[in-house]
Amino acid sequence: MKETVPPLIETDNPPNKRSLSLAFMGRFRTQLVDLAAQLAAAGALILVFVYLSFASPVFLTFNNLFNVIVQTTVTAVVAIGMTFVIITAGIDLSVGSAAALAGMLGVMMMVHGVSWPLAVIGGALIGGIVGLVNGALITGAKLSPFIATLGMMSVARGLVYISTNAVAIYGAPNDFGLLAQGIIYGIPIPLIILVVIAVLAHLILTRTRLGRYTYAIGSNKEAARLSGIPIERYQLIIYGLSGLLAGFAGMIGSSQVTSGQPNFGQGLELDVIAAAVIGGASLFGGQGTIAGTLIGAFLIALIRNGAVLLNVNLFYQSVIIGVVIWLAVIWDQFRRRKLATLSQ
Structure with missing residues (x-):
């Protein structure tokens, strides 16, 4: 019996070309929308900076x-x-509580004779452990990120108060203050630290497997799983990284006052989420850039600083940040709908 061979559609395989073209256009549109979000945030940052320059002589x-x-x-x-x-x-x-816990325990290490550079590393690792526990609760116990980290926020803050009786810890060496107050060749050390971390994070997010998998998990978790991505492992790494950076930031905050403050980091999670969302990160997943986050962080810092200089009541500051988050999420929903329309 003679076998029947189905005819080839065309030799240049147009379906593949069309798929590649659609994929390219989809990615291009996503990048265009991300750029628009960053430009909007940058425009707001410039406006606030110019306004404060005239509104306050300080x-x-x-x-x-x-x-x-x-x-x-x-x-x-x-x-x-x-x-x-x-x-x-x-x-x-839990990032605010993790930063406070890391800062307090890091300063306690210094008081007990540990050199301040090692204590800074120790504080960052404490934050990393908090993040890994969050990741384990999410991947192992199958808790939602909201519930897992909400619980950790309370646990970590409680550990801060238990370990110190809610009393500030003093006695850190003066050299520790260099981390947040030092200057090298006229450049503030905190700015150098921020640039280094931002560049490394950008490279990780855009040039490594961890970055590609981060976007893949957020874009379509089930598709990522079917593609063979070990989702639980990478979620554990990502939450560990979040905790590690929170712990390091807690040490920078402690360095600013050369002491451990039990109330440090209260409300920090609000500013952090606002910074990321303002910069273009989508709470629905799959979108976000380090550059956009930096713009959002500077905008939040200027709003806080300007409110203090202009004697705006502390409670109104919280209202302003909350409204900014609303506007950022509304903008995120709008651009997602726009992107979906363009993709049709």
Whole structure:
């Protein structure tokens, strides 16, 4: 019996070309929408900067701008870790408590004779452990990221108060203050730290398997699983990274006052999430950039700083940040709908 061979459609295989073309256009549109989000955030940042320059004579002074850089560094370092988490369609509400726990225990290490560089590493690792526990609860116990990290927020904050009786810890060496207050060749050390971490995070997110898998998990978790991506392993790594950066930021915050403060980091998670979302990270997952997060972090820091300089009530500051988050999420939903329309 003669075998029947189905005819070839065409020799140049047009379906593959069309698929590649659609994929390229889809990626191009996504990048275009991301760029639009970053430009909008950058425009808002410039407007706030210009307004504060005229509204307050203190704003452009060296001491104030140095203060802004330190505050931005703390927020931005944590927000970079949060960006990885949000891209996976997750959330980490424990970063403020993790930063406080790391800062307090790190200073306690110094008081007990550990050199401050080793104590800084130890504090960062404590934050990393908090993040790994979050990841284990999410991947092992199958808790939602919201519930797992909400519980950790309370647990870590409780451990801060238990370990110190809610009393500030003093006695850190003066050299420890260099981490947040030092200057090298006229450049603030916190700014150098932020640039190094941001560049490394950008390279990880855009040039490594971890970055590709982070976007894949957030874009379509089930498709990522079917593609053979070990989702649980990478979620564990991502939450560990978030905790590690939160712990390091906690040490920078402690360095600013050369002490461990039990109330440090309260509300920090709000600023961090706002920074990432303002910068273009989508709470629905699959979108976000380090550059956008940095813009968002600087905008949040300027809003906080400007509110203090203009004597805006602390409670109103919280209202302003909350409204900014609303606007950022509304914008995110709009651009997602726009992207979906363009893809049709």
